Amino acid sequence: MSKNDVSTTSMMADYLDRIGAGKVLLDRSPLSFDWTPPTLVGRDSELSELASMFLGIDNEGVSGRAVIMGHVGTGKTVLTKRFGEDLSRAVDGKRKVVLSHVNCRNHPSTSQVLQQIALSLDSRHPERGFSSGEIIQSVRRNIRSRGIHLLLVLDEVDVLIRRDSNDLIYKLLRIDEGQEGQGSLSLVMVSQDSHLLGQLEPAIISRLGESNVLMLEPYSENSLIGIAKQRYEASCRNGSVGEETLEKIGRFSAETGDARLAIELLEAAVRRAEKEGRGEVLPEDVLPSTVRAASIEPSQVDHLGEHQKLVLLGICRRLRKEEEISSGDARKLYEIICEEFEVKAKSYTTFWKYLKTLEKEGLVETRSSNSTVGRGRTQYITMTNMIPAEIGSRIEKEFSRR
Numbered sequence: 001m002s003k004n005d006v007s008t009t010s011m012m013a014d015y016l017d018r019i020g021a022g023k024v025l026l027d028r029s030p031l032s033f034d035w036t037p038p039t040l041v042g043r044d045s046e047l048s049e050l051a052s053m054f055l056g057i058d059n060e061g062v063s064g065r066a067v068i069m070g071h072v073g074t075g076k077t078v079l080t081k082r083f084g085e086d087l088s089r090a091v092d093g094k095r096k097v098v099l100s101h102v103n104c105r106n107h108p109s110t111s112q113v114l115q116q117i118a119l120s121l122d123s124r125h126p127e128r129g130f131s132s133g134e135i136i137q138s139v140r141r142n143i144r145s146r147g148i149h150l151l152l153v154l155d156e157v158d159v160l161i162r163r164d165s166n167d168l169i170y171k172l173l174r175i176d177e178g179q180e181g182q183g184s185l186s187l188v189m190v191s192q193d194s195h196l197l198g199q200l201e202p203a204i205i206s207r208l209g210e211s212n213v214l215m216l217e218p219y220s221e222n223s224l225i226g227i228a229k230q231r232y233e234a235s236c237r238n239g240s241v242g243e244e245t246l247e248k249i250g251r252f253s254a255e256t257g258d259a260r261l262a263i264e265l266l267e268a269a270v271r272r273a274e275k276e277g278r279g280e281v282l283p284e285d286v287l288p289s290t291v292r293a294a295s296i297e298p299s300q301v302d303h304l305g306e307h308q309k310l311v312l313l314g315i316c317r318r319l320r321k322e323e324e325i326s327s328g329d330a331r332k333l334y335e336i337i338c339e340e341f342e343v344k345a346k347s348y349t350t351f352w353k354y355l356k357t358l359e360k361e362g363l364v365e366t367r368s369s370n371s372t373v374g375r376g377r378t379q380y381i382t383m384t385n386m387i388p389a390e391i392g393s394r395i396e397k398e399f400s401r402r
Ligand SMILES: Nc1ncnc2c1ncn2[C@@H]1O[C@H](COP(=O)(O)OP(=O)(O)OP(=O)(O)O)[C@@H](O)[C@H]1O
Pocket: 032, 033, 034, 035, 036, 037, 039, 040, 041, 042, 043, 070, 071, 072, 073, 074, 075, 076, 077, 078, 079, 192, 227, 230, 259, 260, 263
């Protein structure tokens, strides 16, 4: 090794130091979306409701069915994982439950789904060469000969249905029909799409039982704070993330009620603190997600009306420097901008209407202040889906060309 190589190596080691020696982070894995927490935050009643759909499941011959629906990040997947593990432990000694979780987005065809089911029962299941009917038969044989119960979760099942219709679901629900024995398989179907039931045939719906539907509501601010807290406690040094920081994460993610956003904001904040070599994650480390920023295209502001753009520009200018702006200040900035571009400002009522339009389009978020001073209509405006500087300069460019 030449002298040069040695110095390169030690430089590399220096800059890689941070990887191991986290001042905040002890274990990164709980910050991953795939981590299944030991307990779920704020989903006790949903778990009980799900359990009620599996009444008597500890007895041979009994099976359960459930349909779980809810928006992105409402915890559908993690709920089925937590439930599956808890259930199989609860009936341990009475019944052996084998879990199979198939994500139909990753395995969208009937034969791919069946392949995944067969693999969860037998990791040596050959990859091809069997028809769907044959695989179902072999799944049934496997279950019977081992005396097990299969808890099958078809996650994002709408993808399978859209592609290949209901056929497989129908067959799976009838796996025991015309056979000796019962209760081979419990089925849980998961979908973001609340029209899922409408896509199923009446014969399937009657087999599912209409009461076996669980709707997951978006998370409240408190639950999101709890979810961020749980992840922090499992991954970071004690005391490294304060209440205020967690509250800010909760506030930001409450706009959508998406747990994934709360985790993402926490992870990014931890990373920022680590990068600066600090041992404490501060509220300032929590910033609107730039990943999400990409989810609303800046071009989405192009179709707005002239004055809607000017209202938005005022908001953007302030949000470049501050986290939120009051509606009163937004009004003042709008008036200043109207002077700047030599147009007449609209009335206060019209301004307010524009603000609501911007909110409806998902460009800004508002929250009411706790105090009701003056007109009592003060709201605080934030922007979590886009980067204020980027949107502001887009609008400025357009007006300066005029
Ligand atoms: N109640 C909860 N307690 C703790 N963590 C949670 C809770 N709900 C969700 N999470 C976590 O938030 C993330 C998103 O949850 P999950 O993947 O279950 O959402 P989903 O509803 O399946 O979303 P999608 O519709 O995109 O599939 C996961 O990392 C999950 O562990």
